[in-house]
Amino acid sequence: MSAALELAQALIRCPSVTPDDGGCQALLGQRLTALGFRLEPLRFGEVDNLWALRGDGGPLIVFAGHTDVVPVGDPGVWSCDPFGAHIRDGLLYGRGAADMKSALAAMMVACERFLAACPHPAGSIGFLLTSDEEGDAVDGTVRVMQTLAARGERIDYCLIGEPSSDQRLGDTLRIGRRGSLSARVRVQGIQGHVAYPEKALNPIHAFAPTLAALCGQNWGGDDPAFPPVSFQISNIHAGTGAGNVIPGELLIDCNFRFPPQPGAAALKARFEALLDQGSGNCDVQWTLGGEPFITRGGRLLEAVKAAVRDVLGVQPALSTGGGTSDGRFIAPTGAEVIELGLRNASIHKVDECTPVAEIDQLADVYEALLTRLLGNR
Known part of the structure; x- marks a missing residue:
């Protein structure tokens, strides 16, 4: 079993119906600490947030995402335990499998592999995690960004792991939202x-x-x-x-x-x-x-497109469709924001699932992105 799949299953098995984090951030925090990240838990109201940072120099690339999930509804309608993280016919089932715990696992594993190969990157890496994206979104990312702004901390590039893909992994990048x-x-x-x-x-x-x-x-x-x-x-x-x-x-x-x-x-x-x-x-x-936001160009967009092309052989379409995302709280600070994640066909549905193979492929894309942006040149 791959490291990314194993971590995705562990995260799905943490029931984290919004705004409950369910222990996901503690699980991810242990691995971030082992990589030398400085962890700053930020709890506002009933919401758990985690800001983790490794490095002191720029540029700063941040992986952003949410550990909370929407309610499962009637669990009896599911074909399996919604929090069991079962694998069947090459698919990983469970609430959060696509939106977006598997992407969080891919981010973590990509970061581990990149730092093993490049322990002194040409910049800094951050993780911004919240348990308030699927809910009211008032005590989550927006509060973290206010905290960072008050301290004069600025994000250069932000990759959000929302499930952006449509028919196949990497075929769509969200470069903004209405x-x-x-x-x-x-x-x-x-x-x-x-x-x-x-x-x-x-x-x-x-x-x-x-x-x-x-x-x-x-x-x-x-x-x-x-x-x-x-x-x-x-x-x-x-x-x-x-x-x-x-x-x-x-x-x-x-x-x-x-x-x-x-x-x-x-x-x-x-x-x-x-x-x-x-x-x-x-x-x-x-x-x-x-408010609407868009990243019309820049180094992050070019690096993400290149990573998707090199790893997956796909030329992604650029989209601003769909609903809102926490990118609306990050982009106004001047950060370049791109959303790239798994396929969104089953999100918020009964029997939410994602292809197992694509979790590892997404980790490969994220690692390639880190190499392009922060690899020693």
């Missing part, structure tokens, strides 16, 4: 009997034209490196549950995924203008989940 902007609209009406609508005000009826206008908008976004703006209604709620009562209030949750242009401020302004034009008595509360 921002996330959520709105909760509260429309006030007057509750009453459905037989006496003249004595009530139905907020659903009042807001329906505005809702249609919102859904019919072309919200823009013409940056060729990004998908256009996406607007989606995620929840609508009104009523008491009784069929003969006109509701007194309507709640609507919606979300924008947006590129740098038009940006959050412009989307807010257009959205609120449409609300003002409507007939509903409403207010809106905004939540900015993250």
Whole structure:
């Protein structure tokens, strides 16, 4: 059994449903300590974070990732123990197998092999681990980055092990992500009997034209490196549950995924203008989940593409699609950020799994990346 597979299994067997780390960071910390890393556990609220650093000079490349996983749901629906890390037909099964404990194992083994071959690299290596990526993401990477910024510590290159690959390992690199902007609209009406609508005000009826206008908008976004703006209604709620009562209030949750242009401020302004034009008595509360970011070029991107090409024989596509990632907290500091991990076909699903062979291949790619960036020249 390979070292990367063995470590991936050990991590999967640590139940770490967000925000619980489940002992993963302690397991990884032991191996980092043996490599000469200086460990700094950073706990905020219920969230465990680990900042580990080896070296004092630049450039600094950081492997970033999360040890928490989403809930398994009904374990009886799984074909195996979700935390058993079973291998069947060349696949490693378990919650976190693809997202992203196997990538963490590949990072660790790659670092061990690289430092064995190059004990005095031309720069520094860091690990940034959190147990708050799959949850609220308020006490995880964002807090670690605030701590580093307050001390004047800066990351040059960051490789995040999120499952970026699609049909085969290495076929896609995430070079950025769209921002996330959520709105909760509260429309006030007057509750009453459905037989006496003249004595009530139905907020659903009042807001329906505005809702249609919102859904019919072309919200823009013409940056060729990004998908256009996406607007989606995620929840609508009104009523008491009784069929003969006109509701007194309507709640609507919606979300924008947006590129740098038009940006959050412009989307807010257009959205609120449409609300003002409507007939509903409403207010809106905004939540900015993250700004868009992108690494359009640079040494890290070129090194990752070369490592993927040399090890896997693949020319990766560059993408900014998908949801948010913790890269949104790291990129604003000026770091070059690239996401490269395993295939994402089974993430967050029942029977999450990843090909065993690709764990070792990913470790090879990560090692090749370290050699290109920090190998003695």
